Amino acid sequence: MSDDELQLFSEERVSNDGNDSEDMDEELITPQKLLQRIESAWMNEKHSPDILPFQGEMVDLMLGQLAHMEENLEAIDRNDFRKITHKMELERIRFIVASYLRCRLQKLEEFTQHILTEERKRPPDKKRLSDAEVKFAEDFFESVERHFQLLALRHIPPNQDDITKRIVRPNLMSNVFFRVVKSCGTVVNTNDEEVELLEDSQHMLPYQLISDLIIKGDIQLI
Known part of the structure; x- marks a missing residue:
């Protein structure tokens, strides 16, 4: 991957006379740094029991970079060994992006x-799903409910209809293994013991105890 710089535009919410508005804050990011962020988001999503905030800007930028790399590959002679190695790297990156989206x-x-x-309870600046994901989830839920109604619900006795109200939830107290990216104080584990989270240290703790630190980028699931 080349070291040409890409422009990353990240949204910031600012207060103006009591009203929230959106401003575009420009940041320069190299393709290598972009790949590191995508890999980090992928590993976090893969090992997290709950869904995390969607890294839409990172995905869009990486897809653009992949298209640029494919164009560059066309200019390389097919007998050039570099074309093979670059193509392998291209496929690896494409797999990471696809796997990230598939996990979600x-x-x-x-x-x-x-x-x-949970998404409906969150304020606009704390949403975790993209508009497309919300649409997919709503359509999927309606389809499953309709199918379940036709096949099973109408045959369930009225005194047992409470089973239809059960919601499948992720186990937020399941243990996750992580590395501390930036020292972030201590947390109390399930045994009421304090665990000091020092930079580069590795720990295993229930997800719910450190979920906010994952979103902040202070720790990395591994």
Whole structure:
């Protein structure tokens, strides 16, 4: 991958006379740094029991970079060994992006109602799903409900209809293994013991105890 710089535009919410507005804050990011961020988001999503905030800007930038790399590959002679290595790297990056998106879709399918319910409670600047993911989850939920109604619900006795109200939720107290990116104080584990989170240290703790630190980027799931 070349070292040419890309422009990354990240949204910042600023207060202006009591009203929130959106401003575009320009940041320069190299393709290598972009790849590191995508890999980090992928690993976090893969090992997290709950769905995390969607890294839409990172995905869009990487897809643009992939298209640029494909164009550059066309200019290389097919007998040039560099074309083989660059193509392998291209496929690796494409796999990471696809796997990241697939992980999110799997969670949406497994915990649809839970994720949609929690998403509706969040303020606009704390949303975790893209508009496309919300649409997919809502359509998927309606389809499953309709299918379930036709096949099973109408045959369930009225005194047992409470089973239809059960919501499948992720186990937020499941243990996750992580590396501390930036020292961030201490947390109290399930045994009421303090665990000091020092930079580059590795720990295993229940996800719910450190979920905010994952979103902040202070720790990395591994």
